[in-house]
Amino acid sequence: MSSSASSLSQTQLVMGLNSLQLMFYFAAALAIVASLKVVTGKNTVHSLLYLVVSLLAVAVCFYLLGAPFAAGLEVIVYAGAILVLFVFAIMMFGLGQDETLSAPQAHAFKLSNISLWFGPSIIAALLLAQLIFAIDNSALQEKLTSNIIEAKQVGILLYGPYLLAVEIASFLLLAGLIAGYHFAKPEGVSLDHNDLNQQKETGGHS
Amino acid sequence: MSEIPLSHVLVLASILFSIGFVGVIARKNTLFILMSLEVMLNAVGVAFIGAGSAWQQADGQVMFILILTLAAAEVAVGLALLIQMQRRFKSLDIDLLSKLKG
Numbered sequence: 001m002s003s004s005a006s007s008l009s010q011t012q013l014v015m016g017l018n019s020l021q022l023m024f025y026f027a028a029a030l031a032i033v034a035s036l037k038v039v040t041g042k043n044t045v046h047s048l049l050y051l052v053v054s055l056l057a058v059a060v061c062f063y064l065l066g067a068p069f070a071a072g073l074e075v076i077v078y079a080g081a082i083l084v085l086f087v088f089a090i091m092m093f094g095l096g097q098d099e100t101l102s103a104p105q106a107h108a109f110k111l112s113n114i115s116l117w118f119g120p121s122i123i124a125a126l127l128l129a130q131l132i133f134a135i136d137n138s139a140l141q142e143k144l145t146s147n148i149i150e151a152k153q154v155g156i157l158l159y160g161p162y163l164l165a166v167e168i169a170s171f172l173l174l175a176g177l178i179a180g181y182h183f184a185k186p187e188g189v190s191l192d193h194n195d196l197n198q199q200k201e202t203g204g205h206s
Numbered sequence: 207m208s209e210i211p212l213s214h215v216l217v218l219a220s221i222l223f224s225i226g227f228v229g230v231i232a233r234k235n236t237l238f239i240l241m242s243l244e245v246m247l248n249a250v251g252v253a254f255i256g257a258g259s260a261w262q263q264a265d266g267q268v269m270f271i272l273i274l275t276l277a278a279a280e281v282a283v284g285l286a287l288l289i290q291m292q293r294r295f296k297s298l299d300i301d302l303l304s305k306l307k308g
Contacts, residue, residue, distance in 0.1 A: 020209045028218045035222055035245050039229035044237055051241055058248055061218070065210060065259040070267045074251075077274050082244070082281050089285040090237070093292050143209060153264035154271070162268050169275040176279030183286035 020140055023130055024064045030123050031057035037119065044090050048083065049120040053127070055079045060127050064134070066144060069151040215256030222249035236291065236298045240284045247277045 034054035041047035055078045062071035134140055158166055222245060229242025251270045258266015288298065295302045 024210050025214075031218070032221055032225065035225045038241055038245060039225055039233070039238070041238075044235075047238065047241055051244065054245065055248060058222075058252060061215075061252065062255050065215065065255055067255050067259060067267055067270075070251075070255050070270050073271065073274060077278065078244075078248070082278055085281055085285055086237075086241070089288060092289055093237070093298070147209070147259070147262065149258065149262065149264050149267060154267045157264045157268050158271065165268075165272055169272055172279045173275055176282040180282040180286040183283065184289045 019137070020064060020143055023134060023140075024061060027057050027060040027064065027127065027130060030054075030126060031061065034120075034123055044093075046120075048086055048090065049117065050123075051086075052079050052083050053120045053123045055083070056124060056127055060130060063131070064144070066147045067149055069149070069154060210256075210259075212256055212260040215260075216253060219249045219253035219256065222246075222252060234299055234301060236288055236300050239300065240281065240288070243280070243284075244277065247273055247280075 031054050034050045034057060037050040038047045038054060041050065055074060059071040059074040059079070062068070062074060134144070226242045226245030226247075226249060229245065230239050233239050233242065251273050254266045254269040254273065256266070258264065258269075291303070292298060
């Protein structure tokens with residue numbers, strides 16, 4: 001009797017473990033497929049959409065690993081900020097002309113328009129279904145919350161032992177800001193020392 | 207202790223990393239190289255989060271946040287360089303950069 005009960009609980013444990021693991025493997029497979037589409041893609045915008053989906057899939061993996069704070073950061077910073085930077089750059093390049101010239105333009109426009117967002121949206125819908133399943137399933141939720149690492153612990157570590165690393169990261173961001181401004185500046189408005197001196201002189205005269 | 211074994215997380219991270227690495231090596235468009243670089247950095251983040259989850263330490267997430275700032279700075283500089291390249295060569299082909307000036 002007791003052995004059967006213990007085996008029952010064991011099978012329950014295995015079943016629950018399997019559902020969590022299966023969800024992780026599914027999200028991982030989606031991330032790998034999306035990353036492959038990023039690397040092998042011909043069109044820049046298609047690849048960018050697949051990159052967003054890949055990052056979302058990795059965010060689901062983080063959530064299942066018990067790091068919801070990292071998952072949120074992944075979505076907000078990676079898929080939200082960095083990918084928007086890519087979109088702005090592609091807009092400045094004129095939508096990757098050299099890559100899309102071979103594509104049929106006028107009569108098949110509608111079809112290509114659908115194929116642009118169809119694959120990424122399918123994968124994103126699968127990820128959304130997975131997330132809803134994870135939130136709805138109370139047994140899974142229990143298991144997830146048991147080994148969670150809170151944002152509070154991360155913050156305490158960041159402003160304790162890792163304070164120097166945070167400062168250095170802020171230096172890195174400042175360097176990125178200055179380098180981005182310097183390199184993306186239009187050719188004509190180079191601010192060299194002569195210009196600065198002339199500006200100072202004219203300012204002094206007036 | 208996490209339900210998902212660390213080795214599987216590391217396998218996922220290494221697969222993602224090698225996909226990104228192949229992209230960096232094989233692609234000619236510099237924009238795709240930058241995107242593959244993102245995939246690689248992301249794979250490293252997966253490895254850190256997996257390790258932090260396996261040992262129940264928050265250090266993994268701290269390293270992930272540092273990688274996030276690194277990726278942001280790298281993308282800002284890289285895209286600015288790409289804009290400069292598009293302006294000078296009217297193309298994003300990496301082979302145009304194979305010759306040094308002077």
